[in-house]
Amino acid sequence: xxxxxxxxxxxxxxxxxxxxxxxxxxxxxxxxxxxxxxxxxxxxxxxxxxxxxxxxxxxxxxxxxxxxxxxxxxxxxxxxxxxxxxxxxxxxxxxxxxxxxxxxxxxxxxxxxxxxxxxxxxxxxxxxxxxxxxxxxxxxxxxx
Numbered sequence: 001x002x003x004x005x006x007x008x009x010x011x012x013x014x015x016x017x018x019x020x021x022x023x024x025x026x027x028x029x030x031x032x033x034x035x036x037x038x039x040x041x042x043x044x045x046x047x048x049x050x051x052x053x054x055x056x057x058x059x060x061x062x063x064x065x066x067x068x069x070x071x072x073x074x075x076x077x078x079x080x081x082x083x084x085x086x087x088x089x090x091x092x093x094x095x096x097x098x099x100x101x102x103x104x105x106x107x108x109x110x111x112x113x114x115x116x117x118x119x120x121x122x123x124x125x126x127x128x129x130x131x132x133x134x135x136x137x138x139x140x141x142x143x144x
Contacts, residue, residue, distance in 0.1 A: 001066060002039070002122075002126050003036075003043050003063055003064060003119075003122070004037050004038060004039050004040075004041055004043070005037075005039070006062065006063050006066065007033075007036050007037050007044075007052065007056070007063060008037040010056040010057075010058055010063075011033070011037070011056060014056065014057065016055075016056075017030075018030040018033040018034055018037075021033050021052075021055060021056075024051075024055040025044075025048060025051040025052050025055050027048075036052075039126075040123075040126070042123075043122075043123055045116060045119075046060075046112045046115045046116055046119070047112065049063060064119070064122075
């Protein structure tokens with residue numbers, strides 16, 4: 001399951017419409033939510049991802065990596081975030097060699113840009129490794 005499917009499944013589990021989720025996270029159109037949920041669609045930017053996670057009662061780590069998390073309060077949530085971070089470190093991704101202390105010492109803007117780059121890499125990987133989409137046959141329907 002990728003980020004798109006996790007957003008959709010969590011929204012549906014909570015009984016939220018696309019319109020309601022859009023309103024909760026502050027986007028103007030429900031089509032933005034539709035795009036986030038569509039396989040191969042865009043993903044929320046990091047700043048918005050935190051808002052989506054909060055609206056869905058989960059964590060951005062769960063949306064990104066699939067770590068089990070259903071609430072965003074207390075030490076359980078912090079433990080889940082730590083677990084997601086250590087799981088991410090075990091995955092072969094470009095930032096695995098940056099220590100946590102060095103990462104947190106980076107300016108927030110730099111961290112956000114790096115996280116967005118990682119999201120883009122994941123989206124490209126998913127796009128390249130997803131089943132091919134059938135293309136239309138090319139037949140045109142002309143009016144006589």
